[in-house]
Amino acid sequence: MKMSIPSHQSLDLLAQKTLSVSKEKTNIILSVAIPTRNRKPLLCELIESILPQLSCSIQIVISDNASDDDTNNYCTSLLSGHHGQNFKFIQNAINIGMEKNLLRAVSECDGEYVWLMGDDDKIKPGAFEDILYILSMRDYATGLVNYEEFDYYFSCKLREYRFNITQDNLNATIEDMLKAAAFFFSFLSCHIVRKSLWMSTDLSRFEGQPTDSVQIYVPIIAGAQGSNFILARPILSKRNSRYNLEDIYTINIAQGWFESMEKAVEVGVSRNVVDNFYKEFINHLHLSRDILHKKINRYDAQLEKDWVILMRQYGRFSGYWLFVVPLFLVPRPLLCIILAAYRTMKRMLKWLPKNCSNLFFIRRCT
Secondary structure (H helix, E strand, C coil), X not given: CCCCCCCCCCCHHHEEEEEECCCCHHHCCEEEEEEECCCHHHHHHHHXXXXXXXCXXXXXXXXXXXXXXCHHHHHHHHHHCCCHHHEEEEEECCCCCHHHHHHHXXXXXXXXXXXXXXXXXXXXXXXXXXXXXXXXXXXXXEEEEEEEEECCXXXXXXXXXXXXXXXXXXXXXXXXXXXXXXXXXXXXXXXXXXXXXXXXXXXXXXXXXXXXXXXXXXXXHHHCCCCEXXXXXXXXXEECCXXXXXXXXXXXXXXXXHHXXXXXXXXXXXXXXXXXXXXXXXXXXXXXXXXXXXXXXXXXXXXXXXXXXXXXXXXXXXXXXXXXXXXXXXXXXXXXXXXXXXXXXXXXXXXCCHHHHHHHCCCCCC
16 A cells, blocks of 8 residues: 655663653554664754654653763753653663663663654654554555765765655565665664564574664564555755764674574565665675774674675675675775875865766765
């Protein structure tokens, strides 16, 4: 069915405290789960995009991963503000990692559905109205929302929409969702999941080392258990953020994402659809940055493990040999020179007309 809509588990011991304003929770349809750490300015921008849209059906759950900036005071002020009844704030006593912090945030949600949300994104006006309208129509397992992309400062729009779709699909299979999103199914903030299906999923694989894949794995498992929706109109604005490479790129994303996508095959998604995800992953900067960061910073032992894993999992794709293998083979000193030259060229090309900079594959504003 395709149609249009109106516009517009064990982590308890690690939590220091949970703050919320008492209220009747049976009215909450949608909870927004926001894991955060030391990014108060970005979190403020996200919350400011949410506040005008709040209603008794919406809950905001912020899980602070032992921040040492002013996040604690800011979140506490939200609880005492005009919309305090819509907020819940969790403080972790120690840094438990982004993935476990996300699990913690979801576990504290009281809504029937949970919208996973990065703390650096923004929600567009009318987004909650659209989603609540869809959720009122039937029981859904998961939802996938389209989004636009901006630079770090939200001063320059880079892409009008990420998923190249023009019509909502309100009776989508998990295969439909993976076809629509492909590699960008990995984006945290595009997912809405029924809370009961999330909590019934075996999450034991995420109790050890971080995999950066729970936002892929759970929607696949949940999406195979019922009907899903895909929202074509972008209702979310994604920031191209700056991450702490020590936190992000030392985890083995290649293995975690591979295992999650193989689970998709087990639940009935065709091999061709999953292979398209792999091909885009190989060509994407996410993997390249991971390898470059480890190589420049001399994580040689991790690189040896990565070589074996990547060869076993992605060696059958030509893109692996064209784009990944050369990164392993280029000598470290030469790689540093190439990166320095590229960064210099990129800074210089910002002053050239758009049609000139595009010759060098430098992404510019739309």
